[in-house]
Amino acid sequence: MSDPTAPKVALVTGASRGIGHAIALALAARGFALFLAAEGTAEELxxxxxxxxxxxxxDAVSAIFDLAAEGAAEAMVSAALARFGRLDVLVNNAGIRCRKPFGSFTRAEFRALLAVDLEAAFFASQAVLPAMRRQGGGRxxxxxxxxxxxxxxxxxxxxxxxxALLQLTRNMAFELAKExxxxxxxxxxxxxxxxxxxxYGRMPGRTELMTSRVPAGRFGRPEEVAEAVAFLATCETGYIQxxxxxxDGGYTIH
Structure with a gap:
């Protein structure tokens, strides 16, 4: 079991900018020690x-990892554990996009996107399991x-x-809740x-179109996503699985 008096540790991927950066700051404000990973520049991270x-x-440390590379997700988790000796929260945030009409995607694009957006989360989650089991749990x-x-x-x-990541969430929860x-x-x-x-700025009218589809009438802020992650990382209940x-400001309710 883990030491209840020790600072909790979170690993956040894609943490150099945007939503990942906001998540890291939200967890920092709640007293987490942090291992930050990203593919960007070392200076930015x-x-x-x-x-x-x-x-x-x-404490907060950072390291560059190309999560599209085979074994990188496992190496990242190992580095975080070597630095802190424990991991209480893993946030699989790193992701890339490839916007193209269907029919024009290449196999290289398919493999590259799934490697970061799905495969890295899958194998980082597998890699962190032994530590979370030793600690008596994790998120x-x-x-x-x-x-x-x-x-x-x-x-x-x-x-x-x-x-696929949503289905992975459900399957992982189904198997791991008892632990x-x-x-x-x-x-x-x-x-x-x-x-x-x-x-969106490169596509005339795109921002206005997206905003018109959101009942809240605006784009969200990265900090609003970060607050949701911080809630799931710190809430007292263990019954959310x-x-x-x-x-989404109500985007998907209509």
């Missing part, structure tokens, strides 16, 4: 770790997407990967990340 320490994390949170539930143009590949390991997911809708702002928490 180190800056995220510095921001986490300033936000309340007792695994997948960052999925509303696109795993609804259809949209040029999203066949991304949507398929996120739908006090909670597995849930969070599905963001239209969020004002740098990627989305720049992507296999749940997908939509943070």
């Amino acid at each position: 180190a800056g995220a770790a510095t921001a986490c320490r300033a936000s309340g994390a007792p 695994i949170i997948h960052i999925a997407s509303q696109m795993g539930r609804v259809a949209a143009e040029e999203n066949a590949l991304y949507g398929a990967a996120k739908a 006090n390991i909670q597995v849930n997911s969070v599905s963001p809708g239209p969020i004002a990340t740098q990627y989305n702002i720049e992507s 296999g749940h997908d928490l939509l943070i």
Whole structure:
């Protein structure tokens, strides 16, 4: 069993910017020590770790991992455990997108996207299980997407990967609940990340169209997704299992 007085430790992937960065800061503010992983620049990721320490994390370190590479997810978990000796929360946030009309995807694009968006989460989760079992439990949170539930143009590949991640969440929870390991997911809708702002900005009228489909009438903020993740990471109840928490401003209710 784990030491109840020790700081809890979270591993967050894709933590250098956007939603992942916001998740790291939210967990830091709640006293988690953090291992931050991303594929971006070391300077950007180190800056995220510095921001986490300033936000309340007792410790925060970072490392670059290409999660599309075979064995990278397992190596990442091993590095986090070597640094902290425990892992209480794993947040599988890293993801890539490939927007193209169906019929034009290549096998290379298919494999690259699934390697990061699905395979890395699968094998990182498997890799963390021995430690969580030794500790007497833990929490695994997948960052999925509303696109795993609804259809949209040029999203066949991304949507398929996120739908598979939702099913993985349910299956993992079904098997691991008896071991006090909670597995849930969070599905963001239209969020004002740098990627989305720049992507939609290249398509005239796209931002207005997306906003018109959201009952809340606006894009969400990365911090709003982070609050949902922090809730699942810290809530007192152990009875939330296999749940997908939509943070979409009501996009999928109509």
